[in-house]
Amino acid sequence: MISPHDLFIDGQWRPAADGRRFAVHDPADGSELAQFAAATEADCLAAVDAAADALAGWAATPPRQRSEILRTCFDTLTAEREQFAGLIVAENGKAYADALGEASYAAEFFRWFAEEAVRIGGDFRLSPSGDKTIVVRRDPIGVSVLITPWNFPAAMATRKIAPALAAGCSVVLKPASQTPLTAAYVVEVLRRAGVPAGVVNLVTPVPAGPAVSAMLHHPAVRKLSFTGSTEVGRLLLREAADQVVSSSMELGGNAPFVVLPGADVDAAVEGAMLAKMRNGGSACTAANRFYVHDSLVEDFTARITVAMKGITMGPGADRSNELGALVSPEERDKVARLVDQAVADGATLALGGETPEVGAFYPPTVLTDVRHGSEINQIEIFGPVTAIVSFNDVDEAIAMANDTIYGLIAYVYGDPAQALAVAQRIDAGMVAVNRGVLSDPAAPFGGTKQSGLGREGSSEGILEFLEEKYIGIEV
Known part of the structure; x- marks a missing residue:
């Protein structure tokens, strides 16, 4: 399967601003699979700007329309499952049976959250004093930075992208540098499914730290969702604190x-x-x-x-x-x-x-x-x-x-x-x-103690990308 080797910003595949690339290897034999674009800090901030510009339009898109795009992604990933698995094997090294299982699991998040997109609830009630009507809405939290690991390069991406898009958020995905080809393929499937320009962006900065820090300090970024080690999670939480960015963390286990x-x-x-x-x-x-x-x-x-x-x-x-x-x-x-x-x-x-x-x-x-x-x-x-x-x-x-x-x-x-x-x-x-x-996908995934914050999957997963807004109406 051919996967893009470039960044995806504002609806376009493009090389890094300075032209730099890094090698992606097959861990089974060390051979080079591709030269992937190494994003600059400017590229990453451009991706955030694109996501910010696209946010209002995507948030206003009817839930049914967002749902249909996600369902199309599920159908495409399912139809291309064997090729998808082959791509995972090539850059991750896992056994084909494991890769095939991951391909199916990854696709399921698009189906699950296609169904959740049209079921975002709220509340409507009379205040105890009787002086007002209390209306509670759940609105998209905003531009979301999604950081994913190498061990499940497909499923960890779709487990974050699907609820974010279902909620009406725009996203910037930063996959692990060991496995960018799988992430790029998933983003290409989203493009093919009709996701508007700027709603989904892909960046691969090398080194990652300074560029991720710059994104988390961009005033438009309101959400960080990270899967990876507890050590890196602690660092990201410190970075997110400066702008009080809402953070979901799926960290280490034992x-x-x-x-x-x-x-x-x-x-x-x-x-x-x-x-x-x-x-x-x-x-x-x-x-x-x-x-x-x-x-x-x-x-x-x-x-x-x-x-x-x-x-x-x-x-x-x-x-x-x-x-x-x-x-x-x-x-x-x-x-x-x-x-x-x-x-x-x-x-x-x-x-x-x-x-x-x-x-x-x-x-x-x-x-x-x-x-x-x-x-x-x-x-x-x-x-x-x-x-x-x-x-x-x-x-x-x-x-x-x-x-x-x-x-x-x-x-x-x-x-x-x-x-x-x-x-x-x-x-x-x-x-x-x-x-x-x-x-x-139908169960809440997450841990206690230093294994993370928040939950992914299930009906809880979409709540990570929604904020409650209270409107009081005079009766």
Whole structure:
């Protein structure tokens, strides 16, 4: 699939103002895929100006018309799903099956928010004193800067663009520099669907920091929606504070996977493989810390080792491979360092742990006897590594699950009644009970603690791009 290699500003694909470009690589073999335009600060501010000029017209566009454009995007992405997935594989490195799943998931946000666009509610009531009628409207918040990561280059873009456009906002999208081609394709689909000039803009500044700061200090920008690391999220919140820009943050995770006494081990292993290996482990929702009851840990470890050993690793372009490359050699080396450190700290390597010589690959890996509190339990692994900690008391497991600054998602396997009781005590924005996958465009996605602010998806997702306005009418 041919994807644009330029910036998209005010309805036009165009090169950077100074002509600079940066290389986009295939992480499976390091080959160059494209030279993409490197936006200047002036380009980014021009994109904000274009979004500001287009805002009033788009906000006044009838909701049904906005809805139909989003529905057209869903239809187009669905019809081109296989080519779309191939593009994701090329620049992200993930397995084709994962890319195909992401392509479908990304398209669903356009369908969901096409339906939400025509259901924006308000309120109308008499004041308690009877002196006025209280009318509450929900209006578009305004120009929105959307910043997305490399691990889900399609879905993270559509999960932000779709609700923003449904609400009547204009946007400037800044994708990760590792994966701009997927974002550019999504923007091109929006252009083809009839989005007016200036409503959607795409910029790729390198380096990103100064240009993003300039955009957040532009007086027209009223919303920041960011998905990425907690560390970068903290920096962006400081930048947003200067102009009091409303901020939604979907940040890091450190998901516990708790296997309770009496759990069905086969079901737990099946769910663990989904929770751990979706996207090769490069997901904020990936199971990161496996807490398994003493009575089950030996059986669970043996079975998940067999399951992990059966995974075929190789370039995603070969559709038979189940595990592709990480996005870059740097990401691969980070995962390798975490595994090496865990072994040095006393963990046992049951499977994997050896870095291939070619490509940004890391093999399916199982660590046992991991010490709770070790580095591999404190940060996101973002790779195909299962780190197992045993416990003998459920209260202990809950305490370990909550012993983190993160609170995005958790997984609990066991008797449904006990698992639900444990789920209610885990401090996370989402908990999967006897399930390995939880994400759904119809459900509110987001975390507690330092895993973020606000929710994406569901009916809550569009509220992030709306502001309430109270009008009092004399009776």
